[in-house]
Amino acid sequence: MRLFVLNYARDTEQLEFSAPYTYDSGLQLNVLADGRIAAHDQGLMRELGATTSTAGSKTHFDD
């Protein structure tokens, strides 16, 4: 009993990675090792796809 739509499913890419930033509860921001705000590093954000329309698909309805 395979749902019709699942005939079009793909294996999920393994997105497990060690993010090069950590959440700073004092700043309430994710920061890089050198203290910069991670979200302002556009090159890094593009590389990780952390702000793309597929980010968070695993846990949220809204892309």
Added chain:
Amino acid sequence: MTVLILTREQDVTADLVVAQLNRTGVPVVRVDPADLPGQVALSGEYVHGSFRGHLSAGGRLVSMSGLRSVWLRRPGVPATRTAEPSAWLTEESSQALYGMLRGTGARWMNDPDAARRARHKPWQLRHAQACGLPVPATLITTFPQVARDFAERFPDLVVKPVSGTHPQEPPRTVPTSRIAPDTDFAAVAFGPTLLQRRIAKTADLRLTVVGDRVLAARKAVPSDAHPDEVDVRYAASTAPWQPVDVPARTATAVHSYLRGAELAYGAFDFVEDADGIWWFLECNQSGQFGFVEMDTGQPIARTIADWLAREEPEAGPRRTGRIRATP
């Protein structure tokens, strides 16, 4: 007055807005409901006909009466990062947190009840129709024969999940996919299936609407793109998103959509056909925006921060954002 942001720690898109609020000196408290109880604590007192509530997280303490707005961004499920999580504790924590917050005068982006309704794609399609937006012919069914009949009427179809989510056991990705002409629809009986006429698109469009402001972006489809490549999220194209003007009729319709949905924020997905018609696909009430901002330079985070920071007079509990229709 403080802005409360409900989201996960890993949400770097929310960081863009936190940084904007910090820049303008607006107090912010960021909370992941998954940490309640534990890292996040709350208290609310209903005495002598009044309510006094407090919320603390990360060493910050905020009075619920001191909240100017709540950004329901990507919150974790309450009580799932506690020492002894359980479904019951999740319900208890959810009722305590969201119940108290609903009783404040804070403005919501987006109101939790409105957000829940707005996540339903079938509701979105009907609401979009009612607002005058062109919606591709769509069928949601568990009847294989109805699906076959629909495929005869509309031979070029795509399929996508009704919920917009992806299965997790095991984790799989389900992009919007084109259906071959000789497809067997028998498996439609095993679960609600959403079939939609494929629009031969010349571009994808993302309209990020914040209050009364529309920030629109267009991503052109390369002329040599394969017609099977229907889902922009997984397309090979490296064409950037670029700012685009919004036709007045479309702007009016999306404002009408958000007003009717009682949403202050919505990320609309459209596709443009060769005749220039913008076809509505969906409206994600908490859609991502960082990738559009990076390509276009549009100040989406700043616009969200401005909306959250705006001071408005009290008008009773559970207010949502007011949307002014574009003339």
